[in-house]
Amino acid sequence: MGRAPVTRARWAPLALFAVLAALLAAGVWLSRKPGREALPSPLIGKPTPAFALPSLHAPGRIVRAADLRGAPYLLNVWGSWCPACREEHPVVTSFAETKRLRVVGYNWKDERADALRWLEQFGNPYWLVLVDMQGDTAIDFGIYGAPETYLVDANGRIRWKHVGPLSDAIIHDELLPQLHALESEHGA
Template sequence: MAGNRHLASAVIAAVFLGLVGLLLYGVLVSDRSDRDVLPSPLIGKPAPEFSLPVLHEPGRLVDSRELLGQPYLLNVWGSWCPGCRVEHPVITRLAETKRIRVVGYNWKDEHADAMRWLEQFGNPYWLVLVDYDGRKAIDWGIYGAPETFLVDAQGIVRWKHVGPIDEAVLERDLLPALDAIGVPR
């Protein structure tokens, strides 16, 4: 009887160690690139309609239809978001090329904190929209920051990235997506 208990304990320990090993492999060793790619049901569909205030002109509302006619990159950020600080220089360099309009989507932030953050790190955005309570973000499927969407001139979502955009994502994914929708270099 005691031998069966030791055997059962050994099997349980082996299974546990095997699971820990798989977990460590998944976290430390496996290719991380696919973990940042989350499919979006919006790809190939019209961007959600919205009417949101402008950060620098709180009394002004911008309707999503006003953005039609030219493609834009919608970059979701918040002053509270560490990943937003990481990607900010890359977004800034892209915006400075004027290849595409970069629209900031300030999400669940205090007005003063957002203004202070842009003053400190610079404002690369053509326009900064504000979603104080996060209600419109639900329509976009936004669940964190940073997230970035590429919307074509007809208002169709063509690309989405979850997490900070770094140089690798810019070169490997975003610039080819701009090429694919005909944004001139």
């Protein structure tokens, strides 16, 4: 009888570890389910933050949030320094080629020469590229990494956000339904 409590005591830390590992694994699995975002944006349904950012290709041209109103657009945050942006770039390019809506690039914390060289190398799918070299406007958007993508309606309201690289599946399963809903609302 003296050995049973010792055996249980030896297994208790292992059992506790197994329970904690299972809970951690369940949390990771649930956070990766399609349609779930690790950090949901509080800006969904709200106007884009006010901004005045230079254009990558015409640095003297300042683009304001109000300048983009009138038609919906996809705002894609990227940087030449971002490996995941390179992974997502063919998907963004393919979607831009459909001409469903304007695709606006948001070049974040990048040197102008590096960004231009990157687009020269991989192609430029963007209707316009905004530059936020210091990252100040990114704070207002709640951007915490690249790539991130936002669907903005014609009135300048953020309708959808995706954190991480876009894939064909994400475009099909998440973005296109949001776009269809947006078009239905406006009779497009």
